[in-house]
Amino acid sequence: MSILHTVNKSPFEKNALSECLTHSMDGSAILLLEDGVYAAMQGTNFEADVKNALASKKVYALGPDIKLRGLSNDRVIDGIELVDYAGFVDLTESNDKVQAWL
């Protein structure tokens, strides 16, 4: 049993990321998409939280949404895996349910 958690909010605007981080079990997967991808970048106030999560959880970010926002893949926090929409679909297969932190 494992959950794919999705976060589509900027951590600066809403608490979806922190609620996701505090409500996800070790070993679960977190996908950052839409404005959620801002949390994937180095140098933000949330970098420490994300790095902390990476110690026990898998974190993914949606590449097309990073590119759309003018962000650089090179500036993504080490350990976060970039996926495209096909990779997003794969994550919904390898986990048995999805929790969308809207």
Add this chain to the structure above:
Amino acid sequence: MKYAIQINEGPYQHQATDSAYHFAKAALDKGHEISRVFLYHDGVNNSTRITSPPQDDRHIVNRWAELAEAHNLDMVVCVAAAQRRGIVDDGEAERNGKDATNIHPAFRISGLGQLIEAAIESDRLMVFGD
């Protein structure tokens, strides 16, 4: 794998319906099945055929309609949410005495039970919203 997809936000206002579309397309490309797309809350606005975006922008409603046609998708608009927001088909127009309809023929209006049923019958429920 069988997916049910729920969309909670309207077109052009929020990226949710774009994300849902790209997810659906990727899933279909991989040979998965989408048992139903269910439009709820402001998501019902994705079904109005009189949408006219600027020419250089994506046509979100037609894009869904084309995907639905190509893959025979069941595109369901929640009746309660649709009534609140003025999304009308022939049946609703007649029942509620409305002087126009605006739903795209690729969509149908039905009850919330369709969402529950899709969640029961699918392997995954995907929710896209604000």
Add this chain to the structure above:
Amino acid sequence: MSDIKKFMYVNRRAPYGTVYALESLEVVLIGAAFDQDVSLAFIGDGVYQLKSDQDSSEADQKNFSPIYQALGDYDVTKLYVEKESMEERGLSLDDLMPLTYEDEDDDWAEKDSIRVVTRDEMKELMEQQDVLFNF
């Protein structure tokens, strides 16, 4: 489908400011007819949905809080409210509507529908589900 799935409706929004809480509740009511194993989770601002004394008399909106009190009649009897979310908002169980149901397996004894759980317990509950509904 004869299989019963474990459905959890995850409520994280305050009522009235947006329509999500109301329209989520409408799904719960309709879903009750499908005989699944249903529970509701109240996390974050979702706990405000259960605040007692909601009064729409000076606002032209529908007060839908009585619907929560009717959930027991629809066999929706597991409302998990997160302790930390209440505490963060200066709320305790006394601030919430008393919600009860009659337990048919226990001689129709009246029981509380609200179950206060810790964040860790909530995490476990979410893991145990088959489908998580979000609005």
